[in-house]
Amino acid sequence: xxxxxxxxxxxxxxxxxxxxxxxxxxxxxxxxxxxxxxxxxxxxxxxxxxxxxxxxxxxxxxxxxxxxxxxxxxxxxxxxxxxxxxxxxxxxxxxxxxxxxxxxxxxxxxxxxxxxxxxxxxxxxxxxxxxxxxxxxxxxxxxxxxxxxxxxxxxxxxxxxxxxxxxxxxxxxxxxxxxxxxxxxxxxxxxxxxxxxxxxxxxxxxxxxxxxxxxxxxxxxxxxxxxxxxxxxxxxxxxxxxxxxxxxxxxxxxxxxxxxxxxxxxxxxxxxxxxxxxxxxxxxxxxxxxxxxxxxxxxxxxxxxxxxxxxxxxxxxxxxxxxxxxxxxxxxxxxxxxxxxxxxxxxxxxxxxxxxxxxxxxxxxxxxxxxxxxxxxxxxxxxxxxxxxxxxxxxxxxxxxxxxxxxxxxxxxxxxxxxxxxxxxxxxxxxxxxxxxxxxxxxxxxxxxxxxxxxxxxxxxx
Numbered sequence: 001x002x003x004x005x006x007x008x009x010x011x012x013x014x015x016x017x018x019x020x021x022x023x024x025x026x027x028x029x030x031x032x033x034x035x036x037x038x039x040x041x042x043x044x045x046x047x048x049x050x051x052x053x054x055x056x057x058x059x060x061x062x063x064x065x066x067x068x069x070x071x072x073x074x075x076x077x078x079x080x081x082x083x084x085x086x087x088x089x090x091x092x093x094x095x096x097x098x099x100x101x102x103x104x105x106x107x108x109x110x111x112x113x114x115x116x117x118x119x120x121x122x123x124x125x126x127x128x129x130x131x132x133x134x135x136x137x138x139x140x141x142x143x144x145x146x147x148x149x150x151x152x153x154x155x156x157x158x159x160x161x162x163x164x165x166x167x168x169x170x171x172x173x174x175x176x177x178x179x180x181x182x183x184x185x186x187x188x189x190x191x192x193x194x195x196x197x198x199x200x201x202x203x204x205x206x207x208x209x210x211x212x213x214x215x216x217x218x219x220x221x222x223x224x225x226x227x228x229x230x231x232x233x234x235x236x237x238x239x240x241x242x243x244x245x246x247x248x249x250x251x252x253x254x255x256x257x258x259x260x261x262x263x264x265x266x267x268x269x270x271x272x273x274x275x276x277x278x279x280x281x282x283x284x285x286x287x288x289x290x291x292x293x294x295x296x297x298x299x300x301x302x303x304x305x306x307x308x309x310x311x312x313x314x315x316x317x318x319x320x321x322x323x324x325x326x327x328x329x330x331x332x333x334x335x336x337x338x339x340x341x342x343x344x345x346x347x348x349x350x351x352x353x354x355x356x357x358x359x360x361x362x363x364x365x366x367x368x369x370x371x372x373x374x375x376x377x378x379x380x381x382x383x384x385x386x387x388x389x390x391x392x393x394x395x396x397x398x399x400x401x402x403x404x405x406x407x408x409x410x411x412x413x414x415x416x417x418x419x420x421x422x423x424x425x426x427x428x429x430x431x432x433x434x435x436x437x438x439x440x441x442x443x444x445x446x447x448x449x450x451x452x453x454x455x456x457x458x459x460x461x462x
Contacts (some may be wrong), residue, residue, distance in 0.1 A: 003337040004361050005018055007225055007363055008054075008058065008070070008363055009236075010271065011168060011213065011223060011269040011271050014170075022236065024233065025063060025064060027065045027066065027200070028066050028067055028232035028233065028236030028237045028238070029054075029055065029066065029236075029238045030033045030239045031048070031059070031066045031067065031069050031122070031240045031241065031265065032069075032222070032224065032292065033069040033071050033072065033108075034072060034106075034110050035076040035087055035088070036071055036073055036088075036110060036346060037076075037087040037106065038091060039291050040292070041289050041290055042290045042291065042320070043274060044242075044291060046275045046318065047240075047241065048114060048117070049309045050314035051119075051310070052119040052120055052398065053310070053364055053366060053398075054238070054240065055067060055120055056120070056396050057361065059203055059394060060360075060395060060396055061361070066123050066231070066331070067120075067123045068227070068228060069116075069124070069126070069199070069225055071103070071107055071126065072220065073088055073089055073103035073128055073129050074217050075220045076088070076220045077163060077220065080248050081240045082187070082197070082219065085394060086217070088102065088103065088207065091106075091208060095246055099206040100133070101127075101272040103127075103129070104384065107127075108253035110260075113302075116292060116302040117302045118400060119398075125145060126227045126230075128223040131223065131227050132209050133179060134229075134230055136196075136218075136257070138229070138260060139344065140154060141260050142157065142259055145259060145260065147161055147162075147256075147260075148195060149150065150213065154213075154219070155195045155213050156186075156188070156195065156205070157194075157195055157252070157255065157259075158189075159192050159193070160187065160188070160189055160192075161259070162259060166270065167252075168246060171251070175460050176189075177189075190194070192220060192221035193219060193252050194217050194229055195256070196211055196216055196217070196222075197217055197219060198213075198215070199214075199216045218251065218338065220250055222233075225265065229257070229261065234263050234265075235259040235261075235263040235264070235266070235267065236270060237266065237267050238269075238270060238272070239269050240423055241272075242272055242273075243274060246271055250269065250271075250355055253265055255453050260292045269323065272314045273314065273316055273317045274318075275317075275320050276318065276320060299460045300326075300329060301329070303399055303400060307332045307399060308325055308328035310397070311323075311328065311364060311367055311370060314364055325453075329460065330447075332399065333458070335373070335400060335401065336404040338386075338399050339387055340404060342386055342387035342390075343383060343387065344384055345388035346385040346388045347384075348388045348391075349385055351388075352375075353389060356372045357438070359372060369393075369396070373390065375383065376393075377390075378381075383421050407459060409457070409458070409459055415441060415446050416457075417455060418444075419437075419455050421437055422438060426450070442458075
């Protein structure tokens with residue numbers, strides 16, 4: 001039994017279509033990395049988890065993946081209208097360090113988060129500040145081809161000179177032309193964007209460079225076009241990012257590359273959707289800024305969060321709650337324990353592997369793939385074959401199932417006392433008190449499960 005060929009949803013064409021690489025057996029993959037002015041929040045990390053799932057699926061389909069990820073350490077302003085302060089400069093002031101040290105600090109923190117989530121590192125890390133000459137050359141080429149103009153604060157891209165500008169986002173250009181949005185300010189048109197920003201004589205910047213147009217720094221969008229072209233070519237296979245990149249960042253990447261190189265930059269455009277907290281986008285600008293470290297402080301393993309993210313399709317917005325995260329923790333612990341109890345691996349079951357592969361090849365449908373996993377757990381196949389199959393599927397899942405082993409459980413007397421009190425509350429049918437006692441038990445790092453043999457105590461994942 002063979003799985004269906006890989007199919008992916010291309011945002012550019014707004015449809016699921018069969019994936020074929022430009023070069024046989026090789027995939028060029030570019031994923032937009034972080035702006036390293038602060039820690040990544042767990043909403044950011046959901047996007048990187050989806051991209052890791054994509055990469056694992058590509059590799060399982062036999063592709064050699066050249067994966068490039070940028071580090072934005074300059075040029076990302078606080079406003080999408082190319083105004084406001086550089087986020088790196090603001091971060092440096094907040095932390096009381098220079099911008100270069102800030103970039104190093106938060107890059108290392110980000111890479112640690114990826115490692116904790118078992119996200120495969122890219123083939124190439126590329127920092128914007130290491131590629132200033134490439135970005136200047138790209139802007140100069142756009143200038144030579146007549147796609148730029150100068151203002152008092154920088155070099156801007158003239159979006160009106162591209163007939164299909166905004167196709168990725170399906171922008172209503174005519175509506176914008178009629179004044180549907182705010183005054184463009186220094187720009188000629190509201191969708192024009194900065195390629196190079198001039199340094200203000202009044203403000204001393206930490207990151208600035210000489211250019212043919214004046215001393216300054218690159219715009220946010222130009223780095224990705226310049227660096228992807230250097231490492232992957234003028235047209236490569238897949239470009240990924242979050243859904244917030246569609247209307248501005250990725251739209252502008254496509255525009256400047258189309259103007260310079262005559263391509264749409266990538267053959268496929270894939271976007272992960274937001275994690276929602278209280279019905280709002282999770283953002284560093286809100287009061288709810290949850291880091292991976294926050295989950296660890298709540299005794300939630302990073303791999304639990306990885307499992308949690310795979311329970312929803314990457315193209316659907318996902319609601320975060322501590323209750324749903326705890327449910328994923330319970331499910332993953334069951335999976336770990338089952339695999340451990342199955343003992344020595346036998347032989348993978350080809351029909352189960354094929355069924356799993358068919359789901360992940362259907363536009364990365366990991367929720368349905370997890371259903372295949374749980375059908376395997378409940379199946380009547382031999383324990384050894386089930387274990388071998390699950391270990392094979394973990395090449396896609398990335399949950400380190402084969403490395404898990406139960407820790408020797410030492411239950412403190414205080415927890416034992418709470419469990420006994422809870423059992424008495426249940427006997428007395430005081431279920432409100434029993435629930436409250438369960439919460440106290442969990443706060444101490446333990447779970448309690450009611451069985452016919454009595455309460456079963458286990459340690460929560462950490």
